[in-house]
Amino acid sequence: NAKDQGRDTFRFYSEHLTRQAFQNVLIDSALREAVAKKELHLAFQPQVINDSQTLLGLEVLLRWHHPTLGKVPPAQFIPQAERTGLIRNIGHWVLEQSCIQGSHWLAEGLEFGHLAVNVSAPQFRAEDFVAQVKKVLQDTQFPPEKLELELTESVLVRDTEALIESMHELRALGVMFAIDDFGTGYSSLSYLKRMPIDRLKLDKSFVDNIASDESDQIIAGAVLALGDALGVPVIAEGIEQDAQAQVLKGLGCTHFQGFLYGMPMYAPRTEVLLRSHKP
Numbered sequence: 249n250a251k252d253q254g255r256d257t258f259r260f261y262s263e264h265l266t267r268q269a270f271q272n273v274l275i276d277s278a279l280r281e282a283v284a285k286k287e288l289h290l291a292f293q294p295q296v297i298n299d300s301q302t303l304l305g306l307e308v309l310l311r312w313h314h315p316t317l318g319k320v321p322p323a324q325f326i327p328q329a330e331r332t333g334l335i336r337n338i339g340h341w342v343l344e345q346s347c348i349q350g351s352h353w354l355a356e357g358l359e360f361g362h363l364a365v366n367v368s369a370p371q372f373r374a375e376d377f378v379a380q381v382k383k384v385l386q387d388t389q390f391p392p393e394k395l396e397l398e399l400t401e402s403v404l405v406r407d408t409e410a411l412i413e414s415m416h417e418l419r420a421l422g423v424m425f426a427i428d429d430f431g432t433g434y435s436s437l438s439y440l441k442r443m444p445i446d447r448l449k450l451d452k453s454f455v456d457n458i459a460s461d462e463s464d465q466i467i468a469g470a471v472l473a474l475g476d477a478l479g480v481p482v483i484a485e486g487i488e489q490d491a492q493a494q495v496l497k498g499l500g501c502t503h504f505q506g507f508l509y510g511m512p513m514y515a516p517r518t519e520v521l522l523r524s525h526k527p
């Protein structure tokens with residue numbers, strides 16, 4: 249009867265939640281030790297202008313390889329770290345390591361454009377975030393104008409005034425900003441206009457079927473027009489096939505990132521790429 253069904257449903261959800269909660273606790277405690285145990289690594293993915301003729305920059309993507317959990321994807325552990333606040337420590341580590349690596353490459357005479365580092369909402373919202381970035385730049389001697397911070401629209405929905413102020417403070421040092429996953433969140437266009445933004449990143453979800461889906465083409469065209477109006481280029485994310493690139497080029501897109509142009513690579517392979525691009 250209905251009562252029993254209700255109970256089964258409850259038991260199903262309860263077991264499901266327990267398993268998920270257990271998994272999260274497992275990930276959380278393992279992640280707390282990951283930095284010290286050297287289980288975290290940076291991967292770098294090329295961003296290119298006009299079909300890989302020019303390297304615009306490298307996006308830094310975090311990788312976690314746990315001895316028993318295996319390779320845990322960022323989509324799994326980043327949201328969890330955002331819930332617990334652990335992302336602030338991890339994000340700081342990523343920023344510091346990125347700047348150390350970047351300074352090392354520059355000292356070797358290797359050019360990479362900029363390093364684009366992802367910053368989560370709780371990290372950007374931390375009261376001392378601007379001071380932290382300044383200190384890391386100073387400690388690592390990484391040129392601020394080679395650092396780009398990627399923020400998603402969701403970072404900017406609350407306390408927008410204060411956050412725009414933080415952006416301007418960092419911009420005064422030379423730091424650049426990209427709006428990541430653009431089109432998936434809610435952005436007030438009047439706020440966008442007041443932000444020191446250098447790039448919009450058209451979300452992969454609009455790129456996936458762009459070769460055949462007319463509404464995706466219309467959305468991409470609108471985002472490109474918005475980029476034009478703001479005076480910033482639009483990077484199309486997640487390009488896997490030439491057909492996607494061709495349609496985007498037809499719409500006026502010139503900046504690309506995706507497996508078609510380069511996979512995320514660890515530092516040694518990235519270095520091989522940079523040496524081959526050396527002017």
Ligand code: C2E
Pocket residue numbers: 293308309310321322323326335339342366367368398428429485486487488505506507508512
């Ligand atoms: P994101 O910042 O939008 O990064 C792009 C994601 O798309 C990366 O996934 C990248 O590997 C993937 N990607 C790039 N090109 C292609 C393609 O052609 N095809 C497909 N299928 N995928 C492509 P990844 O590395 O798994 O990261 C997922 C998300 O996790 C990132 O999305 C970002 O939101 C977050 N993340 C990664 N590293 C960090 C980090 O250091 N800090 C923070 N806060 N978040 C990070």
Ligand code: MG
Pocket residue numbers: 307366398428
């Ligand atoms: Mg990103």
Ligand code: MG
Pocket residue numbers: 428429449451452485
């Ligand atoms: Mg993205």
Ligand code: MG
Pocket residue numbers: 429
């Ligand atoms: Mg994303």
